Amino acid sequence: MHDAGDRNHRIVVTLRHGEVLGPEDFRADTTAVPTPGPGQFLSRTIYLSLDRLYGWVAHGAALPSQRLNPGDVMAGETVAQVLESRHPDHRPGEYIVVRNGWQQFALSSGQDVRKLDPGNAPISTALGVLGAPGLTGYVGLVYLGEPKPGQTVVVTAATEPVGCTAGQSARLIGARAVGIADSEDKCEYALRELGYAACINYRSGDLASHLRRVCPDGVHVNVDSVGGHVLTTVVSQLALHARVVLCGATEGYDSDPVPPGSLLGPLVAARATVRGLVVDDHLHRLPELVNVVGGWIRSGQFHYRQEITEGLASAPEAFCRLLQGESFGRALVRVAPEHL
Numbered sequence: 001m002h003d004a005g006d007r008n009h010r011i012v013v014t015l016r017h018g019e020v021l022g023p024e025d026f027r028a029d030t031t032a033v034p035t036p037g038p039g040q041f042l043s044r045t046i047y048l049s050l051d052r053l054y055g056w057v058a059h060g061a062a063l064p065s066q067r068l069n070p071g072d073v074m075a076g077e078t079v080a081q082v083l084e085s086r087h088p089d090h091r092p093g094e095y096i097v098v099r100n101g102w103q104q105f106a107l108s109s110g111q112d113v114r115k116l117d118p119g120n121a122p123i124s125t126a127l128g129v130l131g132a133p134g135l136t137g138y139v140g141l142v143y144l145g146e147p148k149p150g151q152t153v154v155v156t157a158a159t160e161p162v163g164c165t166a167g168q169s170a171r172l173i174g175a176r177a178v179g180i181a182d183s184e185d186k187c188e189y190a191l192r193e194l195g196y197a198a199c200i201n202y203r204s205g206d207l208a209s210h211l212r213r214v215c216p217d218g219v220h221v222n223v224d225s226v227g228g229h230v231l232t233t234v235v236s237q238l239a240l241h242a243r244v245v246l247c248g249a250t251e252g253y254d255s256d257p258v259p260p261g262s263l264l265g266p267l268v269a270a271r272a273t274v275r276g277l278v279v280d281d282h283l284h285r286l287p288e289l290v291n292v293v294g295g296w297i298r299s300g301q302f303h304y305r306q307e308i309t310e311g312l313a314s315a316p317e318a319f320c321r322l323l324q325g326e327s328f329g330r331a332l333v334r335v336a337p338e339h340l
Contacts, residue, residue, distance in 0.1 A: 008033045010103035011315055013068050021055050021323060026074060026102075026316040034107045041085035042107055045100045046338055048312070049077040049127040050319045050331040052250050074102040074315075077132070078335075079116065079123050090115075097126050102315055104335060114286070120294045123338065128161040128330035129297075129304045132279050135289050137165030139282045140223045140245040142173070144275045149174030151220035152239075154211070156230055158199055159186045159305065161330050162247055165293065166223040168302050171195045175221070178214055180207075180230060182325055189328075193303045207233045218242070218270075226250050238270035247277045305329030 007030045014025050036042045054075050068075065078100040082090050087110050090096070095116040100106035116126050128134060137155075140162075147153050153170040157163040158179025167190070170177040179190040179199035187199035198214040200207060211219070211233065218239030224231050227249030235244065244267065267274060296302035307329045309318040315333045322331045 006033055007031075008103055008105045009312055010073050010101075011312060012071050012102075013074050014070055021320060023316040023320055028313060033105050036084055036086045036107055038086050040107050040109055041087045041090045042083045042105060043080035043096065043098060043100065044083055044105055045078045045080050045103065045312075045335040046095075047079040047124050047127060047308075048100075048102060048315060048333040048335055049131075050315070050322050050327075050333065051076065052322060053248075055319070055323050075099070076101050077127055079126055080106075081338075081340075095123050097131065102312065104312060120290055121297055124306060124308070124330075124332055125297070125304065127332060128306065129165050129302075130290055130294060131161075133161030133330070134165040134293060135282060135286055136225070136247050136277060136279045137162040137167075137223065138169055138289050138293060139279070139285055140247050140277050141166040141169045141221070143282075143285075144245045144277060145170075145221035145223055145243050147173070147175040147221045147243075150176065152176045152178060152215050152217060153221040153223065154178045154180065154215065154219045154234055154237075155196075156180045156222075156224045156226040156234070157250065158190045158196060159194065159329060160225070161304070162225045163223070164194060164304055164329075167196055168194055168296070169293075170221075171197075172296065172301060178211075178219075180226075180234070183328075186328060189305065193305075202230055202233075208236060211237045221245070223247060235266045235272075238266060238272050240270060242270050242272045244272055244274045245277055246274065307331050309333045311335070 009030050011026050011028055014027055080096055080098050080100055082092050082094045085092055095118055097114040098108050116123055121130055153175045155163045155167040158167050158181045167177040167179055177196045179196040180202050181187050182203055184201050187201050190196040190199040200210045219237050220239050220242055222234050222244045224246055225248035307327050312335045321327055
């Protein structure tokens with residue numbers, strides 16, 4: 001048994017399809033804390049990850065099978081702790097990554113659940129640089145981008161978990177990492193803490209001219225998770241036989257209509273290789289990520305930033321700040337303390 005109480009606080013969506021989400025599109029409610037049945041376990045949410053992609057899901061732009069209906073708990077990845085279990089593979093006290101959504105407690109049948117070792121790194125990193133975002137950046141850079149020492153790697157959203165991991169991995173294997181971010185503060189952080197050779201604030205002026213200045217030999221590898229005009233501009237600066245790795249398109253996740261992507265002419269002219277990356281195809285490499293990047297973290301060679309908001313009730317406003325580009329680093333909500 002557990003002493004979690006008998007009420008489960010949740011944040012549900014009210015939905016205004018086709019419009020940009022605001023705090024008023026969510027409401028709080030409470031239900032009874034559920035009891036696990038055979039093959040299930042109950043966990044308490046500790047950290048909730050805020051992801052721009054779920055803004056797209058919530059306002060109706062996603063596939064019908066992924067859309068949320070009014071009254072549904074808002075979707076989200078979480079780090080949680082097992083409280084009560086009738087599942088043979090999970091025991092009370094374990095820390096896990098599980099999709100609990102925006103609520104304090106949830107049941108799971110164990111599908112798509114990952115156990116965590118708190119001794120490897122802070123458990124919150126399992127939602128960022130040691131989770132799916134970090135895996136996306138690591139695989140995109142190492143296995144799809146395949147930069148050679150000395151080549152120039154351009155990483156968009158350079159300080160976010162995907163870009164942060166791709167950029168630092170490039171530096172640590174001997175490539176030259178150039179970042180693109182959306183503020184001077186983020187560029188300063190990328191240079192000072194993450195070790196980028198250069199970082200461009202794409203809001204500060206002519207992105208193409210800045211790229212030509214800091215990438216005089218062109219762009220050999222581009223790891224992009226933004227899309228839109230930023231991708232279009234980087235593509236126009238590709239070196240011969242460049243590799244472009246498309247990890248996402250955050251510029252369109254909360255836009256209606258979705259902005260156009262890049263023109264393909266420069267890709268052809270550069271004889272470039274373009275690869276799309278879906279992280280689900282590479283989950284077997286998670287242990288490698290935890291081992292390699294976790295080792296870099298412990299040795300002080302790898303840095304990351306988290307923006308942690310306190311309390312589940314604060315999630316809607318924090319999420320909307322993320323959609324408006326006002327967050328810095330991995331956006332998380334601390335729903336409960338790590339230790340009871």
